[in-house]
Every structure is written in structure tokens, then in C-alpha cells.
Amino acid sequence: MSLLIAFTAVLAVASAQTATNRFPDDFLFGAVTSAYQVEGAWNEDGKGESIQDYFFHNHPEYTTGDTGDVACDSYHKYQDDVQMLKALNADVYRFSISWSRVLPTGDLDVINQAGIDYYNNLINELLANGIQPLVTIYHWDLPQALQYIGGWSNELLVDYFVEYARLLFQNFGDRVKWWITINAPAGLVNGYAMNEVAPSQPASGIGDYLATHTVIKAHARVWHLYDEQFRASQNGSVGITFEMDGLEPLTNSTEDAEAAERARQFQVGIFAHPIYSQDGDYPAVVRQLVDANSEAEGRPRSRLPTFPQEEIEYIRGSADFLGVIHFETSFVTPGVTGESPSKTRDSAVITTSAETVPWGLRSQLNWIANEYPGYPVFITENGVSNSGGRNDSDRIEFYTGYLGAVLESIHEDGVPVIGFLAWSLMDTLEWNSGFTAKYGLYEVDFSSPNRTRTPKDSAGFMAEIFSSKQLPNQYNQ
Numbered sequence: 042m043s044l045l046i047a048f049t050a051v052l053a054v055a056s057a058q059t060a061t062n063r064f065p066d067d068f069l070f071g072a073v074t075s076a077y078q079v080e081g082a083w084n085e086d087g088k089g090e091s092i093q094d095y096f097f098h099n100h101p102e103y104t105t106g107d108t109g110d111v112a113c114d115s116y117h118k119y120q121d122d123v124q125m126l127k128a129l130n131a132d133v134y135r136f137s138i139s140w141s142r143v144l145p146t147g148d149l150d151v152i153n154q155a156g157i158d159y160y161n162n163l164i165n166e167l168l169a170n171g172i173q174p175l176v177t178i179y180h181w182d183l184p185q186a187l188q189y190i191g192g193w194s195n196e197l198l199v200d201y202f203v204e205y206a207r208l209l210f211q212n213f214g215d216r217v218k219w220w221i222t223i224n225a226p227a228g229l230v231n232g233y234a235m236n237e238v239a240p241s242q243p244a245s246g247i248g249d250y251l252a253t254h255t256v257i258k259a260h261a262r263v264w265h266l267y268d269e270q271f272r273a274s275q276n277g278s279v280g281i282t283f284e285m286d287g288l289e290p291l292t293n294s295t296e297d298a299e300a301a302e303r304a305r306q307f308q309v310g311i312f313a314h315p316i317y318s319q320d321g322d323y324p325a326v327v328r329q330l331v332d333a334n335s336e337a338e339g340r341p342r343s344r345l346p347t348f349p350q351e352e353i354e355y356i357r358g359s360a361d362f363l364g365v366i367h368f369e370t371s372f373v374t375p376g377v378t379g380e381s382p383s384k385t386r387d388s389a390v391i392t393t394s395a396e397t398v399p400w401g402l403r404s405q406l407n408w409i410a411n412e413y414p415g416y417p418v419f420i421t422e423n424g425v426s427n428s429g430g431r432n433d434s435d436r437i438e439f440y441t442g443y444l445g446a447v448l449e450s451i452h453e454d455g456v457p458v459i460g461f462l463a464w465s466l467m468d469t470l471e472w473n474s475g476f477t478a479k480y481g482l483y484e485v486d487f488s489s490p491n492r493t494r495t496p497k498d499s500a501g502f503m504a505e506i507f508s509s510k511q512l513p514n515q516y517n518q
Contacts, residue, residue: 061449063512065459069133069173070460070503070506070510072131073135073421074113074135074469076138076139076142078112078469079122079136080116080142082117086155087145088156089145090185091141091185092185092240093109093181103241105475107487109470119166120166123172125467125482125494128496135221135421136175138176138177140184143160160212160213164217174213175221175421178223179224183240192233192252194244195251196251202263206263207270210271214267214271222263225282226253227312230248238473246383246384247382250344251346254345254348257312260360264279280363283309283363283364284309285367286368288370288373289373289401289404297375300375301373306327307390310327315353316359317360317363317412317416322353330389331387363418364421367420370398371393376390376391400446402443403446403450406454410454410455420458424465428479429468432497434498447461482499
């Protein structure tokens with residue numbers, strides 16, 4: 042836990058010497074994208090088809106009709122992207138590697154050197170400009186060839202994922218010191234529960250739990266691979282990042298408080314508890330409810346698989362930091378909704394529409410610190426969408442509030458937050474919303490063949506914060 046020890050020392054100095062609007066000196070700021078959402082070049086230079094390529098080409102009924110075929114054309118414009126990051130004074134760039142760009146079939150029978158060259162060039166360009174790469178190994182774009190054998194619902198995928206990760210550590214680990222194994226598994230497994238998300242496998246309440254089990258085992262195997270074979274020579278950190286939008290009680294009743302906690306355990310705990318808790322395994326409330334519902338449905342087994350004791354011990358503690366993805370907060374009350382079977386129905390909660398409330402992030406960070414003590418926390422995505430335009434005062438207001446909440450978490454609550462990354466560096470293909478939802482600090486002209494990038498007002502605002510490591514006094518709330 043060297044990262045946590047270092048943070049604690051910095052926090053002690055910071056709390057004594059700095060204003061409450063200042064972040065620790067070694068706090069990491071930066072921005073984020075993912076491969077399918079920005080790279081384009083979907084079938085160039087030997088890249089294989091991914092589940093996102095297949096989904097967006099074959100299921101336009103679930104999308105705006107936009108695709109990631111060209112997206113922001115970052116495959117050809119990565120040098121421009123790095124200059125944008127440099128102008129932001131970013132410490133870190135979080136990007137993902139397209140599995141099917143380096144391994145077109147998903148396996149080691151075909152290694153695509155052109156794909157490896159692309160990521161080497163990007164990493165080298167970042168380092169030449171003083172920016173650390175934070176690599177997401179998997180951001181929802183499984184090679185389609187592996188989906189044909191069941192994708193994440195098939196535990197054999199663990200072996201494929203380990204060999205893919207080994208290839209990345211071998212090729213890039215001498216320069217990459219921050220790794221995220223899997224992005225937002227709660228979103229990933231939705232593709233095994235509903236038609237609207239790739240790979241569009243509507244096995245609700247069964248397929249998503251099978252995929253959950255595989256994801257957790259895959260993460261742990263890759264962490265152990267790094268720990269045993271690469272850490273000594275490469276000296277990096279490996280974690281995983283979770284969707285942790287706020288889930289708060291609708292009222293101050295005991296029933297709503299219990300429902301909110303249950304919702305957190307089904308959203309976050311189901312993935313995080315096996316890795317980060319002191320006990321390991323799935324949260325007790327998740328285990329109990331899914332087992333009971335499975336029995337009531339007349340099934341001979343639980344829809345949620347079981348870890349043997351040796352696997353519980355192997356998975357527990359398999360992370361160096363905990364990643365947080367947070368955009369908004371919803372409010373929770375008890376109730377049964379959703380199809381049968383489904384994770385929603387199992388959780389026995391009703392969730393209201395989401396709101397933008399910065400205190401929701403602070404609340405969630407405190408929950409994490411209490412639930413999973415001993416781990417540095419890295420906010421790997423936070424941002425807000427609008428309909429576009431360079432005068433994005435709404436985005437500045439959003440970041441003012443949420444960065445203020447992070448400062449309160451650090452200085453007042455003692456939560457070991459070590460970094461904050463803005464989603465996103467530029468406008469991207471926002472999954473089913475296509476190019477209609479704009480999250481970027483930079484505007485992208487998707488009607489231009491050059492995919493022209495232009496800074497928004499928020500880019501200048503964030504550049505000042507990234508450089509000074511503090512929220513300007515005029516914005517401090």
C-alpha cells in the first residue's frame with residue numbers, strides 16, 4: 042500500500058500548510074477517452090472486428106445511426122490529441138487499447154504489429170510531452186471472434202484476457218505505470234442482459250451474473266500476473282474502475298436507507314466486495330437475495346455462481362488502487378420492479394431519475410473509504426454532457442461543484458483520493474447517443490473530414506486547475 046502511505050504523508054502536510062481549495066502537490070489531473078469512441082479506423086491496418094463494430098453496424102435500431110467507424114479519427118490524429126492534453130496541463134491521459142486492434146481474433150494466433158506500433162507511438166508521444174499514460178486494458182470492445190464462443194459469459198474468456206494482458210505488459214509496461222484492467226463492469230455485463238447494449242445478449246438475470254463472475258476472475262488473474270511477473274521490473278500499479286453514481290435514500294426513513302445500501306451493493310459491491318473487502322466474496326445481501334429468488338423460481342442452482350474458498354482468497358486484495366466513475370446521483374426507495382429474472386428485480390429497489398448534486402460524489406467517496414479501507418481512490422471519470430457549443434459555462438459550473446466536493450473529501454473527510462480525470466478530452470461517440478451528447482473539453486466537428494478539434498471555455502478553466510492544483514478562489518464554494 043505504498044501509494045496510500047505516500048498519500049497520507051502528503052495529506053498531513055497539505056492539511057497543515059495549504060488552503061482548503063488546494064489539491065495535494067502530487068495529485069494527478071487529466072482526461073479520458075476510450076478506443077471505440079475516438080479511434081475510428083475500425084478495419085484499417087489489420088484490426089479485427091469488435092462487438093461494438095458488429096453492434097453499431099447491425100443494430101441501428103438501438104442507436105442514433107452514428108458509428109465509431111471514424112469517430113474522432115484519433116488513430117490518425119493522436120498527435121493532435123496529445124497537444125490538446127498538453128494545453129490542458131494534464132498529468133495523465135487515460136485511454137484504452139482496442140483488443141481487436143492488437144489481437145484481431147482475440148487470441149495469440151494473430152498478433153497485429155501495426156496495432157502495437159500505434160499504441161507505442163501514442164505512449165511515446167505522451168511521455169515526450171510530460172504526460173503519463175493510464176491504460177485501460179478493456180473498455181467494452183471485445184473481439185467479435187470471442188463473442189462467438191460466449192464472450193464474458195464463458196469463463197474460458199479469463200484465459201484469453203490473461204494472455205492479452207500479458208502481451209500489453211510485455212510491449213508497453215516499461216513505460217506504462219498505471220493500468221486499469223476492466224472499465225465499468227456494471228455497464229459491460231448489461232450487454233448480457235439486454236438487447237440495447239453490445240453484444241446484445243438478452244439473458245437478463247442470468248447472463249449478466251455469469252459475466253460478472255468471469256470479469257472478477259479475469260481481473261484477479263491479471264493483477265496476479267502483473268504482481269508475480271512484471272511488478273519487480275516495471276514498478277507500476279494495477280486496479281479496476283467501477284460505475285459509482287450516487288445512490289441515496291429517497292427519504293430519511295430506515296427503509297429507504299436500507300434500500301440505498303442494497304442498491305450500492307448490487308451496483309458496486311457485487312464487483313468490488315470480492316476484490317477490496319476484508320472478507321472477500323460477493324456481498325451477503327446480494328448472495329442472499331439472488332439465491333432466494335432463484336430457489337423461489339424453481340431453479341436447481343443460484344443464478345449467481347459461487348466462488349470456492351480458494352478463489353475467494355485469491356481474488357481478495359488483488360488491486361493497488363480503486364477507480365471511481367461518477368456522473369450523477371439517484372434516490373432510492375424499496376420496491377420490486379424489472380423483469381423476472383433480473384438484477385433490478387433481485388435488488389428490490391426503485392431508483393428515481395438522476396440529478397447533478399456534487400455532495401453525492403462526496404457521499405460516495407466516504408462510502409468507499411468506509412467499505413474498502415486501505416486503498417487509494419482514483420476518480421477515473423467525471424463529467425457532464427450538453428447539446429454542444431464552445432461557451433460551456435454549464436460544464437464549468439459542474440466541475441466547480443464536483444471538484445469542490447473532492448476537496449472536501451480529501452481535507453475534511455480524509456478520503457485518500459489521488460487523482461481526477463475528466464470525461465472526456467473531446468466530444469466522442471457516446472455509445473447509443475452517438476454524436477448528440479457532448480462531454481468534451483474540446484469540440485469535435487464530426488461533419489468535417491478533418492474532425493477539427495476546438496477548445497471550449499471549459500478547457501481553459503480546467504487547464505488553470507490542472508496547472509495550479511487548486512480550485513480558483515473565485516470559484517471556491
